[in-house]
Amino acid sequence: MARYILKRFIYMIFTLFTVITITFFMMHSVPGDPFSLSRETPPEVRRNLEVKYGLDKPLINQYFIYIKKIISGDFGISMKYKGQSVIGKVKTAMPNSAAVGFGGVFIGCIIGILLGILAALNKGRGFDYFVIIIAIVGVSVPSFVIGSLLQYFFGIKLNLFPVAGWNGLVYMILPIMAASFQNIAFYARMLRANMLDVINKDYIYTAMSKGLNNREIIQRHVLRNSILPLVTSLGPMCAGILMGNFVIERIFNIPGIGQAFIVAIQNSDYTMIMGLTTIFSAITIFMYFVVDILYSFIDPRIRIYT
Amino acid sequence: MDKIKLTEDLFVYESIKEEAEKISRPSLTYWQDAFRRFKANKVVMGAFILLLIMVVLAIFVPIFSRYNYYQQDFNCINKWPSWEHFFGTDDLGRDLFVRCWEGARVSLFIGIMAAFINGGLGIIYGGLSGFLGGTIDMIMMRVVEIIISIPQLLWIILLMLIMKPGIWPIIIAISATGWVQTARIFRGQVLQIRETEFVMASKIFRASNLWIIYKHLLPNAISPILINLTFVIPGAIFAEAFLSYIGLGLPLPMASWGNLAAGGASVIFIYPYQLFFPALLISITMLSFNIIGDGLRDAFDPKFRI
């Protein structure tokens, strides 16, 4: 077991490393350089800036310097906002993204699972169709549309919640609703499919032949086997939580990581873009790692063999 | 059981041997059966027809319309839908109806091309990996894992930063990492089928590899890939819309559903119709593709055959 964990861990580091390298070289192949986009800078100032940011050195040297800095936790300073360190920005922005992200996944998960279970139990009847429609709509209608619609109806027409901004709990409601919609759709559909699959399995016949009633069969046999596969989807979900949903943050003007990223792109703030990308990837990779390990604990079939 | 008169002449030998081997139910090939089931599903057929209608409109509306998609008219700025302009006009007086269907061409083109490239690359990569096996397979899969460590949307954004905006850059950016999913699915199929008994049986009969691929591999592997691709298209449309939203989309005056929706979203509180129509079209298209994908999945699944 420990060997499995160690193996996955080394793996994770290796992947991370490769990703950082790729991102680095990709960023440096973007046409133009950061300074040509701001107003006309005199060549000497330019030269100084280049030296300051180390852009005059050969690429390989820049690369190794960057790696060294990252290991010590220094992701650099924003090129646009003087004095704003990348890490600093992440620290302030992350909690906001996480709040919406967690809210969205949490609520989406719970409601989605409930709907999925009820749909499977009422297969073919009205409620089932209702859930299927929600599932498909949730996947088809883009998040910015849903976000905008929520803003329009609940914010303006009904005037229930603030339309945008970030200043207290009540501002979180609409964004979380928007973020959870897709999750509800995803989980409802997955649970429904899993349950229908499990219900037709042989061991359900065995359970029936023991004289168990429907409630017992569903509770003890169907549910557990239906929910288990969900754990594999947790990885990407969790990564999504922390990273913030770009679109939602944009619409609701939430100062989260997603927004920081978009802003950085629009400002061609390369240090920020690089730093954020690296952090995003690191979180994603780390989450996959955690979920992998968790899954091997939960599913008894894997536990023994790893 | 009716009592019949047991006359002497009945006890005479009579042979009906030809009947013995006849299997009464008309046997359908895999495809015929799947097709039949697909057709029977009314909702899916409805979605299919809807898509066809959209394609037809996308082709013909820009040809027959009075207006050009880039034609500006400063006398009709930001007009609500009317008989003159079915979908209204935007802030430069351009007719939104024509722009929407012009955008349909663009978005659908992007989606379908992305699906093709996605599918092609995926099948080749996954096929090679699964077929060759061994260390090559391992390395190829490690590469895949690294690619998915960076969330796809992030990849798309980064790639768009490197390339100049345009239809083909968007298509490339979307397919550049999308093929990974297809590759995995196909590789899984290849591995599975390699080890099946009917392939071994074919080998015993000295069937050539090409025959095996044609008769066994393709029919089995194609269905999950086909299903996957029907979900790729809406994903591509969404990605394009998303890119427009953050400013990396197609430049105006080109029209795509993405930049139309993005433009509309910025004025949603004043001129909601500008977002409504493109969003509606996007949603309907994504919905239809999702329904069709679901329908295909059900049609191809032999477990549902009664």
Next chain:
Amino acid sequence: MDRDIILEVKNLNFSFTTYAGEVKAVRGVDFFLRRGEVLGIIGESGSGKSVTAKSITRINPMPPGKFKEGKIFFDGQDITNYTKKQMEKIRAKKIRMIFQDPMTSLNPTMKIGEQIAEGILKAGNISKNEAKERVIEILNNVGFSNPKLRYKEYPHEYSGGMKQRAMIALAMSVNPEILIADEPTTALDVTTQAQILKLIKNMQRAYNTSVIMITHDLGVVANIADRVIIMYAGKILETGMVKDIFFEPCHPYTWGLLQSIPLKNSNKEEPLKAIKGSPPDLFSPPLGCPFAPRCRYTMKVCIKCFPYKRKITKDHYFYCWLYHEKAPKIEDIKEIRSFITNNV
């Protein structure tokens, strides 16, 4: 009412509704089961034997299945129209079933011991600890050497044979009156088959359970059954005590079955005697005898009308027109029978 009879099935008719129409899987089946006996039901795939068995405890999926007609009597009681709750009680305590594929018949995420205990707890007023002890006891009885350890394990840690033994333990743990075994050995290798059969025999003797053993393997029947029913295309063609069937088979289908067993001292060049053809499609089952297309002795009447019952003894009867006074004499019977007796 014969006190001896614990289960009686009368005119069972069961169908499935499919996209292509109605499949009449079981068409008018009558049989009974005595206390303490082992009844074997033999048939090809699609003969309806499994559906019949599942209909007894109504485990068939309904939809798409439909119980069209018939009556089922258990221990004198008419259970045909029992409510769900009543059936659950019967399944828990009185009639248990084991299934064909041990690999998929157990819940993969639940400990084996708990799965068995579940059935015991459902059957009656017994505490959790007592149930656990009972499980360990029954695991021991079916031949596990370390039952305490086996209790805590998961299905994937067992081999196929072990899983089937666990299934038997599960079924027998409540000492049911009837055990229905649906092809329990089909998915196992030959040595394990023998072990499982022996186990079932022992359990049956120890608990005096009545067993319905469904199989397509005549060897299994010869080994374990007291009485046999031969099913084909949803109908019973012949039934009798084991020695009746093996030494005095009357129906041509039975002859075919017996003759198709590979002989131990056969000439290797001789082709195996398979019965040509395949069972009829049950969408529009034939009015007459379903075996007619494949029978060597088919007569016009066989096609028109299903044969009347002919009794030889109380337990041995069959449905065939060949023995009607108007039918031509069959010279081969003695020859066929002696062939079978000598070689099988």
